[in-house]
Amino acid sequence: MSEPLMMTYQRLPVTFDHGAGVWLWDENGKRYLDALAGVAVCGLGHAHPAVRDALCEQAGRLIHTSNLYRIAEQERLGAMLTALSGMDRVFFGNSGAEANEAAIKLARLHAHHRGIENPAILVMENSFHGRTLATLSATGNRKVQAGFEPLVQGFVRVPYNDLAAVETAAANRKNIVAVLVEPIQGEGGINIPADGYLPGLRAICDREGWLLICDEIQTGIGRTGRMFGFQHTGISPDVITLAKGLGNGMPIGACVARGAAAEVFAPGSHGSTFGGNPLACRAARAVLETIAAEDLVAHAAARGAALLSALRETLAGTQGVVALRGRGLMLGIELDRPCGALVGLALEEGLLINVTAERVVRLLPPLILEAPEADHLVAGLSALIKRFLGAH
């Protein structure tokens, strides 16, 4: 039998049939605790009634009209996002990569308006920004780029969490116009920078006239225990990009900007056929309303702190555990050896986890995770990690 799908993913041998809250069931009725949430997407868990009802109601009313007309749901969602972020304007696309593409185009156009002919954007080692040509060129991972050369030009790379390297780049490269940075690196291994890092970047950007662009595609929408990752600091970026958690699984991405950055695009500069359609925006509005109504950002902060300390307790002194780190419900357990095999072992045990950067177990559970479910996760995962480290 020929395979109908391109081999872009090494898929695990399981097909899910339905879900409820933090749980998924496969075709054979086996139950799994979902500690990945579709890679930080399903913050409200699976089959949340608010999202279901919003989608059903909107699908029965209006799904799509194109951006040639005003879209009330898009304007509503835009107003919610600008209020939550303290920013001024939003462009909607359909994915994280598209949100970053918009931010990259915005930074370049802003530079050209100011007479800078050959603008460059400062990006970080171990970053992840997407799989389109511009975003994979911005990504700091050779595996993502290999074979797709020539890469898009106009990116200058420095180590993450290293302000001195940014200062050196500022001194040597006069065509830098923006910094693109994740407040916490997700794919790169749950790398949490020093508290002074984002404020330091903000100060350099202010001094040099650069835009500060935060890729909040993974850290945004409550994931880290604040609505946006940058809100752990006192500073405000010029641009943030959003996607993953915004639609709880409905594809939607957003590029949100303030001040001069919000005024860069004009009719004809950028666009999307589907971006910001009534259905996707209605789903995202239901997500934001539910997060507010159920106080899920504070919940994620508290639940995440409890989860991290429970993992620290059960894994304390375990040979082979190098570090445990997390903010809100974005957690990483770094081991001293490659541990991709843990994903399959966890699946057998009914736990959905992820391994990134080869040695980091990554947990991104739904924001609605409750204490008994967290206990179940800690017990199952700790035992599994100890067994794995003992046997390997």
Ligand SMILES: *Cc1c(COP(=O)(O)O)cnc(C)c1O
């Ligand atoms: C997932 C992710 C992206 C890409 O989002 P897609 O929706 O897969 O295009 C970009 N940046 C970060 C930080 C991400 O985690």
